Amino acid sequence: MNEKQIVTTIARELGVRPAQVAATAELLDEANTIPFIARYRKEATGSLDESQLRAASERLAQLRALEERREAVLARIEALGQLTPELKEQIEGAATLTALEDLYQPYRPKRRTRASAAREKGLGPLAEMIVAQVQTRKSLSELAQPFLNDEVATEEEAWAGARDIVAEMISDHPEVRGETREKALQWAVLMAEKREEAEDKRGVYRQYYAFEAGVQQLRPHQILAINRGEAENVLRVQVDVAERDWLLPAKSVFRPHFRSPLCNQLEEAITDAGPRLLVPAIVRDVRRTLTEKAEAHAIGVFATNLRNLLLQPPLAGHTVLGIDPGFRTGCKVAVVDTTGKLLETATIYPHPPQSQRDGALKRLSALVQQHGVTLIAIGNGTASRETELLVAQLIGLMQKHGSAPQYLIVNEAGASVYSASELAREELPELDVSLRGAVSIARRVQDPLAELVKIDPRSIGVGLYQHDVDQKELAETLDWVVTSVVNQVGVDVNTASPALLTYVSGIGPALARRIVTERETQGPFRSRRALQKVSGLGPKTFEQAAGFLRILDGEEPLDATAIHPESYDVAKAVLVRAGLTTDSPPAARAEPLAALRRRRPVGELAQSLGSGVPTLEDIFEQLVRPGRDPREDAPAPILRSDVLTMEDLQPGMRLKGTVRNVVDFGAFIDIGVKEDGLLHRSRKPRSVSLQVGDVVEVEIVQVEPERGRISLAWPGMGG
Numbered sequence: 068m069n070e071k072q073i074v075t076t077i078a079r080e081l082g083v084r085p086a087q088v089a090a091t092a093e094l095l096d097e098a099n100t101i102p103f104i105a106r107y108r109k110e111a112t113g114s115l116d117e118s119q120l121r122a123a124s125e126r127l128a129q130l131r132a133l134e135e136r137r138e139a140v141l142a143r144i145e146a147l148g149q150l151t152p153e154l155k156e157q158i159e160g161a162a163t164l165t166a167l168e169d170l171y172q173p174y175r176p177k178r179r180t181r182a183s184a185a186r187e188k189g190l191g192p193l194a195e196m197i198v199a200q201v202q203t204r205k206s207l208s209e210l211a212q213p214f215l216n217d218e219v220a221t222e223e224e225a226w227a228g229a230r231d232i233v234a235e236m237i238s239d240h241p242e243v244r245g246e247t248r249e250k251a252l253q254w255a256v257l258m259a260e261k262r263e264e265a266e267d268k269r270g271v272y273r274q275y276y277a278f279e280a281g282v283q284q285l286r287p288h289q290i291l292a293i294n295r296g297e298a299e300n301v302l303r304v305q306v307d308v309a310e311r312d313w314l315l316p317a318k319s320v321f322r323p324h325f326r327s328p329l330c331n332q333l334e335e336a337i338t339d340a341g342p343r344l345l346v347p348a349i350v351r352d353v354r355r356t357l358t359e360k361a362e363a364h365a366i367g368v369f370a371t372n373l374r375n376l377l378l379q380p381p382l383a384g385h386t387v388l389g390i391d392p393g394f395r396t397g398c399k400v401a402v403v404d405t406t407g408k409l410l411e412t413a414t415i416y417p418h419p420p421q422s423q424r425d426g427a428l429k430r431l432s433a434l435v436q437q438h439g440v441t442l443i444a445i446g447n448g449t450a451s452r453e454t455e456l457l458v459a460q461l462i463g464l465m466q467k468h469g470s471a472p473q474y475l476i477v478n479e480a481g482a483s484v485y486s487a488s489e490l491a492r493e494e495l496p497e498l499d500v501s502l503r504g505a506v507s508i509a510r511r512v513q514d515p516l517a518e519l520v521k522i523d524p525r526s527i528g529v530g531l532y533q534h535d536v537d538q539k540e541l542a543e544t545l546d547w548v549v550t551s552v553v554n555q556v557g558v559d560v561n562t563a564s565p566a567l568l569t570y571v572s573g574i575g576p577a578l579a580r581r582i583v584t585e586r587e588t589q590g591p592f593r594s595r596r597a598l599q600k601v602s603g604l605g606p607k608t609f610e611q612a613a614g615f616l617r618i619l620d621g622e623e624p625l626d627a628t629a630i631h632p633e634s635y636d637v638a639k640a641v642l643v644r645a646g647l648t649t650d651s652p653p654a655a656r657a658e659p660l661a662a663l664r665r666r667r668p669v670g671e672l673a674q675s676l677g678s679g680v681p682t683l684e685d686i687f688e689q690l691v692r693p694g695r696d697p698r699e700d701a702p703a704p705i706l707r708s709d710v711l712t713m714e715d716l717q718p719g720m721r722l723k724g725t726v727r728n729v730v731d732f733g734a735f736i737d738i739g740v741k742e743d744g745l746l747h748r749s750r751k752p753r754s755v756s757l758q759v760g761d762v763v764e765v766e767i768v769q770v771e772p773e774r775g776r777i778s779l780a781w782p783g784m785g786g
Contacts, residue, residue, distance in 0.1 A: 102554035110679030169241035182235035185228030194232035200324040233336035238344035246316035272296040290361035291532040362536040369530030375759035389509025392450035401505035446479030452741035473706040480528030573611025628693040744777035751781040
C-alpha cells in the first residue's frame with residue numbers, strides 16, 4: 068500500500084475527499100499541530116475539524132506502521148528462502164495488522180515445541196504426506212518405515228511426531244486462524260466464577276461470581292471489571308469456543324480424504340490441534356480484542372468527561388475562600404482575590420478530636436469580612452460533609468447581620484497531587500504542602516481550566532477504571548484533550564502559568580518557562596511579535612502558537628483576538644471597507660460589518676482580499692466578538708446557602724443538581740448532599756445525553772443512608 072492508497076483508504080473510512088486527507092498528511096509531515104491546522108488551515112483541509120484531523124492523523128500513523136511491518140515480514144520470509152509469489156501477493160494485500168501477522172505466523176521464530184522437535188527428527192516429509200492425504204496402497208507401517216532411526220524408534224513415534232507437525236500447521240494457518248477468530252468474536256461465551264480460596268470482603272465482584280455471557284453482549288465496564296477481578300485472583304475466567312467454530316474452519320482447509328490411508332492421521336491431528344494449540348491462541352486474541360475495545364471506550368468516556376470539566380465556566384469577579392476539609396489535622400483555609408492571588412491562609416479545627424467549632428466560626432467570619440469574600444469553595448474529600456454544615460451555619464449567622472457569601476462543593480481530585488508537585492513549590496514556596504491544596508480548591512472555582520492543567524489529567528477523577536486501561540494510551544489521549552481545550556479557549560500570555568502555556572500549540576514545558584521568565588524579567592509582553600524575542604521561539608513555533616496567545620490592552624488590538632497575525636492585513640482591510648478601525652469598540656462593529664456582508668457576498672469579498680472563505684468567516688466573527696471564550700455557553704455552577712442531609716431527602720422530591728461524572732451505566736449527580744446520586748441510564752430518556760457540568764433537575768427514587776446511596780430518576784421516570 069503506497070502513500071496514495073493510504074490516503075484513499077483514510078478518505079473512504081472518514082467519508083471525506085482524498086484531497087483533504089492528502090493536505091492533512093502534508094501539513095502534519097511539516098510539523099504543524101492539529102489545533103493550528105484545524106483553526107488556520109481550513110482552506111487546505113476543506114475545513115476538517117479537530118476530531119476528523121486527529122482521526123486522520125492516528126490512522127495515517129497506523130497504516131504507515133502497517134507498511135513498515137509489511138516490509139519487515141517480507142524481508143524476514145525472503146531471508147528464510149520461503150517467499151513464494153503467491154505468499155508475497157497475500158502479504159501485500161493484507162489490509163490489517165492481524166491479517167498480516169496471521170500470514171507471518173508459520174514463519175515466526177518459535178520456542179522449542181513438539182512440532183519443532185519432530186522436524187529435527189526428520190519427520191517433516193511424513194507430515195506433508197498427511198496434509199496431502201496421499202492415496203497409496205502402502206500400509207501405515209510401510210509409509211513410516213523410512214523415517215525410523217536412532218531418534219525415532221517405533222512407527223507410533225513417527226506418526227505421533229508427524230501429527231504434532233500437522234497440528235502446528237493447522238493452528239498456524241492464516242485462513243484457519245482468521246475464520247476461527249471471526250466466529251469466536253461472534254459466538255464465544257465468557258464465563259467467570261469466584262475462586263474458592265479468594266476473599267472479596269466488600270463484595271466488589273459479587274455479580275461476577277457465577278457469570279456467563281456471549282462476548283458480543285459484554286459491555287465495556289463488565290470486561291474491565293472482570294479483568295480486574297481476575298488480576299486480583301478473585302475471579303477465574305474462561306472463554307468457551309464451541310467445537311464447531313474451530314473444527315469447520317480447520318476441515319475446510321485441511322480436508323481428510325476417506326480414500327487415503329492417512330485420513331485418520333489427519334483427523335487425529337485436527338482433533339489435537341484445536342484444543343491444544345488453536346483455541347488457546349484464539350481465546351488470547353478474543354480477550355485481547357475485548358480488552359482493547361473496552362479500554363478504548365473507557366478512555367473515550369474519560370476524555371469526554373475531562374473535556375467538559377475543563378470547559379466549565381470560570382466564576383470571575385469572586386474573592387474566594389477555599390477549604391480543604393480534614394478531621395485530626397484540621398481544615399486548611401486559603402483566601403484568594405479575584406485574580407487568584409493568595410491573600411491569607413489559616414487552619415481551623417472544628418471537627419473531632421479538637422471540636423473547636425466556635426473558634427472556627429469566628430476565624431472564618433473574620434476572614435470573610437476582612438477580605439470581602441463572596442464565595443466559599445469546599446473540597447469534597449474527608450470531612451467535606453461536616454465542613455459543609457459548618458459553612459452553612461456561618462452563612463446563616465452572617466445573613467442575620469447583612470450580606471453573606473454563598474458556597475459550593477468542589478471536586479478536589481488531584482489537589483494533593485498538585486500540592487506536592489514541583490510546580491506548586493514554585494508557585495507557593497512559602498506555603499506548607501497541606502495549605503497548597505486549599506489554594507488549588509479556591510482557584511478551581513475562579514478558572515477551572517487554568518488550575519486543572521497543573522495536575523496530571525489521570526488524577527482528576529472523571530473516569531471509570533482509569534487504572535485498568537493502557538496508561539500510555541490514556542495519558543496521550545487526555546493530554547490531547549487538554550491541548551485541544553487550551554487552544555480552543557486561548558491563553559492570556561501575560562497571566563498564564565507555565566503549566567497552561569505548555570499546552571499551547573507549538574509550545575512545550577521548556578519554552579513555556581522561558582516565556583514566563585522573559586515576562587517576569589522584562590515586564591508584560593506588549594505585542595505578539597514581542598514573543599519572538601524569547602529564546603527558542605523561532606518562526607515555526609511563532610506560526611503555530613501566535614493565534615492562540617492573547618495580548619490584552621497591548622500595542623495591537625488584534626492581538627487580543629483569535630485572528631492569526633498572518634491575516635492581520637485582511638482583517639484591517641475588512642474594517643476599512645466597513646468604515647471602522649482596529650480601535651473601534653467591538654459593540655460598534657456588528658452593524659457596519661453586517662452591512663458590508665450584505666453589500667458583497669463573502670466569496671467575492673474573500674477573493675478580492677486574497678483570503679479563503681473559511682478564514683474570512685472566522686475574521687468576521689472575531690471582529691464582532693474578539694477573543695470569545697467558548698466556556699461562556701456552559702451552565703454556571705449551582706451556588707448554595709444552606710445544606711441538605713440524606714435524611715432530608717424523600718422519594719418523589721425534585722432537586723437541581725450538577726453532573727459530576729458520566730459512565731456507561733449512568734451519571735453521578737451532585738444534589739447538595741455528601742454523596743452524589745446515581746441517575747441510572749434506565750431512568751432517563753434515551754434522547755437525553757448528559758455531560759460533566761450539566762445542571763439538571765432530577766427526582767429522588769430511593770435513599771439508603773446506611774449504604775450512602777441515592778437513586779435518582781429523570782422527572783416523571785421515578786416509578
